Amino acid sequence: MPSNIVLVTGVGGELGGKLLARLGTNPEFERVIGVDTTPPQKSVLQRMGHAEFVRADIRNPLIAKVISTANVDTVVHASCTAHPAGPGRRTAIKEVNVIGTMRLLxxxxxxxxxxxxxVKSTAAVYGAGPRSQAVFTEDSELIPTSTSGYAKDAVEMEGYVRGLSRRRPDITVTLCRFANTIGPEVDTVLSRYFALPVVPTVFGYDARLQLLHASDALSVLELATLHDKAGVFNVGPDGVLTLSQAIRRAGRLELPMPSGVVPSVGKLLRGARLVDFSADQVRLLNFGRVVDNTKLKQEFGYTPRWTTREAFDDYITGRGLRPVIDGNRIAGLAGRILVAAATGQAVGR
Structure with a gap:
């Protein structure tokens, strides 16, 4: 049975907003409603067709009234935040991830x-560590890297989704665990990290990274909305890049440092509002994470158009990143980072 009236959460974000615009121009839907506490980007508002925006907070029980009044038959939950780009209010984000999901479900x-x-989830639910699997399948154990991070939120959220499936087996549930997304317009920890002129890394580690192009992530959500695709699916591209390979392709300068200095550097970058290095992100950059996309291809019926390498190159081109060639400037910045990490001072430009 095709979807008729669709509600999309998280339309103030890049992925949710673009999904709203794409669904809003599809004549197959009678009505498409986007909800968030902030409106979609101006570019989305200009091309969202017959879609509507309703300012609503999914943490508020009134979200039930929106769903019942509009006779919604399909809900796309795209507001879960797993990779905030910059320093944010942890409590507020957790409330949206966990409390908001509870209210919505x-x-x-x-x-x-x-x-x-x-439901848009994240591959971060598998964690990242020295004993992690080389490649995670949908049946792998969920082990978030910290007890209070964004990945832990996603594990809790998935638990609520499974509970709903047990109570309402008549609802077709599609849960998508996205690898880290990248693209010219994507603003995440990794997109900011690889744009730093000097990229801090940890001695002795060279993680394998799997980077999903934002257009593939959008296509998967659209297909899951258009067709019944019940199940849990890893959404990751073919191929990987090691951290050192990615840094070189971006034309950045790698700055290996002892693991004990990394927390101080992360604190400095957060203080400068550049990158939010959570414990989840640090472990990802140390140990990496790769998911198996066989089920996505064979059961869901989608093969990502972009490999990890192609997605990363499109990010580099789209962002206009140029190789860092000013040796004196780089040497000076590298020295300031190390001094600041040792003294706890802010990094100057």
Whole structure:
């Protein structure tokens, strides 16, 4: 049975906003509603067709009224934040990730018209560590890298989704675990990290990274909305890049440092509002994470158009990143980072 009236959460973000615009120009849907506490970007508002924006907070029980009043039959939950670009309010983000998901799923459970749920999750639920699998499948154990990070939020969120599936087996649930996304317009920890002129790394580590192009992530959510694709799916591209390879391709200068200095450097970068280095991100950059996309290709029916290498190169081109060639400037900045990390001072430009 095709979707008719669709509600999309998180439309103030890049992925949710673009999905709203794409669904809003699809004549197959009678109505498309986007909800968030902030409106979509201006570029989305200008091309979202017949889609509507409703300012609503999924943490508020009133989200149930929006779903029931509009006779929503398909809900796309795209507001979960796993890779915030810069320093944010951890409590507020956790509330949206966890409390917001609880409220939204409770509203879905109470509405007899809701028959499909599509959820954007993250491959970060598998964690990253020295004993991690080389390649994670959908059946791998969920082991977030910290007890209080964004990946832990995603594990809790997935638990609520499984609970809804047990209580409402009539609802088709598609849960997508996205690898780290990259692209010219993507603003995440990694997109900011690789744009730094001097990229701090840890001695002795060269993680394998899997980078999903934002257009592939958008296509997967669109297909899951258009068609019934029940199940859990890893959404990752073919191929990997090591951290050192990515740094060289971006034309950055790698700055290896002892692991004990990394927390201080991360604190300095957060203080300068450049990059938010959480414990989850540090472990990813140390140990890496790769997911198997066989189920995505064979059961979901989608093969990512961009490999990891191609997606990263498109990010470099789209951002206009040029190789750092001023040796004196680089040497000076590298020296200031090390001195600041040792003294706890801010990094100057």
């Amino acid at each position: 409770a509203a879905c459970q109470r509405s007899p018209l809701v028959r499909k749920l599509v």
